[in-house]
Amino acid sequence: MVSLAIAFAAGLAACGTSSSESSAPTQLTITTKTGSADSVLVPGDAFLECGGPEGPKATGFLGQNADAACAAVEQGVLTEVTKSQISGRLCSQIYGGPQAARVKGTADGKKVDLSVTRTDGCGIGDWTLLEPLLGAPDRTGDVPKGKPVSSTTTTTAGPTTYTVQRGDTLTSIAKRFGVRVTDLLGANTFANPDNLTEGQTVTIPKVTPPTLLVTRDPTEPNQLDFELTGALSGELVTFTITSPSGSFTGPAHAVASDGTASATYDTAGATGTFTVAANGSQGTTAQTTFQVSAG
Secondary structure, X not given: OOOOOOOOOOOOOOOOOOHHHHOOOEEEEEEEEEOOOOOOOEEEXXXXXXXXXXXXEEOHHXXXXXXXXXXXXXXXXXXXXXXXXXXXXXXXXXXXXXXXXXXXXXXXXXXXXXXXXXXXXXXXXXXXXXXXXXXXXXXXXXXXXXXXXXXXXXXXXXXXXXXXXXXXXXXXXXXXXXXXXXHHHHHOOOOOOOOOOOOOEEEOOOOOOOEEEEEEOOOOOOEEEEEEEOOOOOOEEEEEEEEOOEEEXXXXXXXXXXXXXXXXXXXXXXXXXXXXXXXXXXXXXXXXXXXXXXX
C-alpha cells in the first residue's frame, strides 16, 4: 500500500485573514529515491519556492524545472493526491517499483507532509500526478545522446475480476486498473455496457501496457524521436511535450497496423526536464520524463 503521512492545517476563517497570510509563498523540501527496479536507488533532494518576490526558484534536481513544478502546485496536484490518499480508495496490486518520495513544507499557507511509494496502482498514479515535483521514478541522471529512456503511465491489469460498485462506469473501471475501455469490451459480454449493475462481475484482462520510447538523435543533438508502441491500429495519437520553456501539442498521428506511431521534436537547444505524453483517441496513454543536457 502507499505509505502516507499527511498534515494539512485547517484553513483560516475568511474573517480576519491578513493579505500577507493568504499570499504566503509555497516552500517545499522534496526527497526521492529513484532508479530502475533492479538497481541501487539513487537519493535526490530539491527545494522549491513558488509565489515569492523573485518568482519560482528551485535547487537540486528541480534546479532547471522550477516553473513547471510551481505550475503543478498551482494546479492543485498536492491537494488532489492528498484527498485521494485519505479517501479510502481501492488500490490494484500492481508493483511499480521500489521508488519512494516525500514532500514536506507549506503550500498556500497549509502544511504539507506527503509520502508516495510505487508499490501498488495507487502509488503509481500518485507519482504520475506529482512527477513535475518528483521527476521520473527511474531517474539516474542526464540521458546521453542516442540512449533511450521510457516509462509509462499505464500498467498491466490488476485482479482477474472486479465487482462493480455503485456509480462505476466502464471508463472509471478502465482508469482504475490501467486498461482501455476497448480492452474491457473485448474481455466481457455486457448486456448494456453503458449501464452496469452493482454487484456485476467484470473481467480485467491481462494486457501489455503501451510504451513510449524517446531517443535523442546522435547526429541531430536538438532532435528527439518519439515512438509509441502498443496502441490500437487506426487510433489517432497526439504527443504533448512539456519543457522548461512551455508546452506544445503536435498534430495527430495515425497508428499503424502494428500498433506503433512516431514523431520528432526539435528542442531548439533547450535543456532541463522534458515530459512527453502520448494520448490516443481510443484511450491509449503513455508518458515519460527525462533530462536533456547541453551538447
